[in-house]
Structures are given as structure tokens and as C-alpha cells.
Amino acid sequence: MSDTSFDSSQTTEASFGDYFALLKPRVMSLVVFTALVGLLVAPGSVHPIEGFAAILFIALGGGASGALNMWYDADIDRIMKRTQKRPIPAGKVTRDEAFAIGIALSCLSVIMLGLASNLVAAGLLAFTIFFYVVIYTMWLKRSTPQNIVIGGAAGAFPPMIGWAVSTGGISIESIMMFAITFFWTPPHFWALALFMKSDYSDAKVPMLTVTHGRRNTRIQIFAYTVLLAALSVGMSFTALNGPVFLATAVILNLLFIKGAWTILRRTEEQAEGDNYAAERSFFKLSLLYLFLLFTAILADAVLVRMGISLGGWV
Amino acid sequence: MSNFRPDHELHQRRRGRNFGLLAVLIGFVALVFLLTVVKVQNGGKVEAFDHTARPSLTTPEGGQ
Structure with a gap:
């Protein structure tokens, strides 16, 4: 040529x-x-x-x-x-x-x-x-x-x-919305890192899966998920005190903790056996989690403005 | 007219890019125009000192 x-x-x-x-x-x-x-x-x-x-x-x-x-x-x-x-x-x-x-x-x-x-x-x-x-x-x-x-x-x-x-x-309300996304990010990305397998190690990016191992990453996902659940449900009793937010936060966090618990209990062999099905579904759930939680914040604010709810937003 | 060759895929892509940019620029100009209208309408008094006496800018006698 x-x-x-x-x-x-x-x-x-x-x-x-x-x-x-x-x-x-x-x-x-x-x-x-x-x-x-x-x-x-x-x-x-x-x-x-x-x-x-x-x-x-x-x-x-x-x-x-x-x-x-x-x-x-x-x-x-x-x-x-x-x-x-x-x-x-x-x-x-x-x-x-x-x-x-x-x-x-x-x-x-x-x-x-x-x-x-x-x-x-x-x-x-x-x-x-x-x-x-x-x-x-x-x-x-x-x-x-x-x-x-x-x-x-x-x-x-x-x-x-x-x-x-x-x-x-x-204000405190905007800092709380920041905190939700901030604590949501680690479990979201570490679930992705688990099923991306060797991507990060090939690229020499020190993701937790590469530096501390996949077992440790599963533990960290669970730890951050519990922390996120405590934070978001706890927020329901402070400035984000709308009924829709409280109900949504309780349901979503139960589902999220259940997903993180499943990931925690799985071995690498089990995960490879079903092509990281639990990790993939946890990742998808994390996207839905953030979307629905912010939708709930919006719904409470709308209810307050319509005079239907006494939430603490406006 | 049948002698014209059909466009190469490269030219089609370039045309798409140019029209895309055109749409973005028109959209940007329209947005700045609308923003200007809104700012002027909601901005209250838009007069300012310009080296001549402006009765509308002076405080009435005895006023605050």
C-alpha cells in the first residue's frame, strides 16, 4: 500500500x-x-x-x-x-x-x-x-x-x-440537594466499575476495584448506600419535609439497600456466572433513584404552591 | 443535469454540520433577543446620567 x-x-x-x-x-x-x-x-x-x-x-x-x-x-x-x-x-x-x-x-x-x-x-x-x-x-x-x-x-x-x-x-435546601447527589455518586459508579471488569485496570485508572479489590468495592457500595439512605430519609424530617419526598425516599432506599445487600453477598464467581446481572440492575436502579427522588422534591414543592401540602419548601 | 454526480457522503455530512451550526446560531440570536426584551421589560427604569439634566432622574423637592 x-x-x-x-x-x-x-x-x-x-x-x-x-x-x-x-x-x-x-x-x-x-x-x-x-x-x-x-x-x-x-x-x-x-x-x-x-x-x-x-x-x-x-x-x-x-x-x-x-x-x-x-x-x-x-x-x-x-x-x-x-x-x-x-x-x-x-x-x-x-x-x-x-x-x-x-x-x-x-x-x-x-x-x-x-x-x-x-x-x-x-x-x-x-x-x-x-x-x-x-x-x-x-x-x-x-x-x-x-x-x-x-x-x-x-x-x-x-x-x-x-x-x-x-x-x-x-441555602440549606440547596446544600441538601447537593448532598443527595454527592452520596449517590459512589455506589452508582462503583457498580459500573464492577461490571466493566478490566476496563479501569487496563487504563491504569486507580478505581476502587483496581486498588482495593472487588470484594472491598462491594463492601464500600453497601456502606455508602446505607449512608445515603440515612441521609435522604433523615432529610425528610428537616428542610425537605414533604410527604411525597418522605414516602419516595423510604421506598427507594429500601430497594437500594436491598440491591446493595445482594451485591455485598455475591462472590465474583456468582457475578461472572450471570454476567453481573445484580450489579447491572443496581446501576439502572441508581439512575431511577436519583430521578424519582428529585421528582418527589419537585412534587412536594408543587403541592405546597397549590396549597394542598404544608411541606417546608416555600 | 444528469451529468451531475450524487454528493459524496462526506459532503452530505459537511452540509449537515453547517446546517446544524446555522440552527444553533439562529437559536442563540433569538434567545439573546428574547432575554433582552424580558430584561428591559422587567428592569424598571433604564435611564441613567448622561451629562444633561434629566428631570425624571431627580428627586422632587421635599421628597425622599
Whole structure:
């Protein structure tokens, strides 16, 4: 094969969808939803256009940090099966393009959020991008098994930003919404690490499964799940004291603890025997857990505004 | 007209990307315009000092 050969069927020309994929749309949907709940339950009033713009720029900021994450992690994304189809390892988008898009959208989203809402929300968004890209991606991810525990803070900020858009500040309620997502992140990601098998060790990422073993990871998943359950049900008796939240938290946490207990009692042989069925179903349940818990927070706030409930939100 | 060759897949992809960018830019301009309208409507008084006497900006005599 000569150097001048050209196969017209192969091209690296990226489509619009490839650039959109840089923004991690699935992560962005979580950011949009939790930020929207934070904005809607806050005791302020925001014009619908301002609210729409704020959520859009929060999502854009989240997407920008995703692009910068893909820029920095291109080397390990190439190795891990889960990430090999991302635009950079797939050869659709270059690292330089991802970097340029990430930086440009980060600046644009922070400035526009500041103009559309207020400086507190914009500052929180800027800190979230900084935390995800510099603290998590560049520093923690490759240096400590606590990477996703501390790094989970980045994914927990959006409801606080949504709250700040409406109120211009931070309060105990927004910190509680942060805490739910923060303590939810470790069991969610460690379940994924269990059924991703050798992905993280191949890429030399010090996930808990790699540094402390899979048995220890099962114990940690259970420990964090119990902690999350105590926290979220306990919150039902403080500022998040709506009846819908209490009922939802009790049911979801029972299911979540049951799933974590099953994972705890399984051996690796059992897990491999059914292709990590329990771990996969726990991971799916974790997604539903966060979605339903935030929906319950929203439902309580709606009931209070309709004068049906005496919950403590507004 | 039959002499024209159909577009290569590469060109189709490039066209899709350009139209996608066009839609994003139009959406952004529309959003900034709507935000401006909302900010102006809700912003209260938009007059400010501009080196000439502005009766609407002065406090009435005896007023607070």
C-alpha cells in the first residue's frame, strides 16, 4: 500500500452529532433535570425565558466540561471499551478541536448565565467546570481511589446552581440537594466499575476495584448506600419535609439497600456466572433513584404552591 | 443535469454540520433577543446620567 492511496469510504469528517457527542448528552440530561428541580423548588420567581436560558447555559457548561474531560482523557478513552466509541478515540474529532470547543463553551456558558440570571449562579457554574476538569479529571481521577467520591461533587452542583438562579444565593435546601447527589455518586459508579471488569485496570485508572479489590468495592457500595439512605430519609424530617419526598425516599432506599445487600453477598464467581446481572440492575436502579427522588422534591414543592401540602419548601 | 454526480457522503455530512451550526446560531440570536426584551421589560427604569439634566432622574423637592 502506497502512501498516496486513498480509500474514499473512510473519512474522518465529523458530523454535527459527533461534536454534540463531545458534550456527553446523557450526563447533560441529569444536569438539566437536577438543575431544573433546583430552580423550580426555590422560593424565588424567574421569568420563563430567563429560566429556560439559565437551564440551557447550565447544560452547556456541563457539556463544555464533558468536552474538556474527553480532551484530557483521550489516551485512556482509547483503552477502555466503554469509551472507545467516543468522538476522539473513534477518530471523528481531534483533541485540539475538543479543547477549543470545551474552552469556548465554558466561557460562553458562564458569561451568558451571569447575564441571564446572576453572578452567584455564574460563579457556581464556573467552579463546577473547574472542579470537574481540573480537580477530578486532571488530578484525582488518575491519582486516588477516592476519585469519584470527591469528584462526585462536580455532578452534585447543578441543583445548587438552579437554586441560585432563582434566589441569588445558597441555602440549606440547596446544600441538601447537593448532598443527595454527592452520596449517590459512589455506589452508582462503583457498580459500573464492577461490571466493566478490566476496563479501569487496563487504563491504569486507580478505581476502587483496581486498588482495593472487588470484594472491598462491594463492601464500600453497601456502606455508602446505607449512608445515603440515612441521609435522604433523615432529610425528610428537616428542610425537605414533604410527604411525597418522605414516602419516595423510604421506598427507594429500601430497594437500594436491598440491591446493595445482594451485591455485598455475591462472590465474583456468582457475578461472572450471570454476567453481573445484580450489579447491572443496581446501576439502572441508581439512575431511577436519583430521578424519582428529585421528582418527589419537585412534587412536594408543587403541592405546597397549590396549597394542598404544608411541606417546608416555600 | 444528469451529468451531475450524487454528493459524496462526506459532503452530505459537511452540509449537515453547517446546517446544524446555522440552527444553533439562529437559536442563540433569538434567545439573546428574547432575554433582552424580558430584561428591559422587567428592569424598571433604564435611564441613567448622561451629562444633561434629566428631570425624571431627580428627586422632587421635599421628597425622599
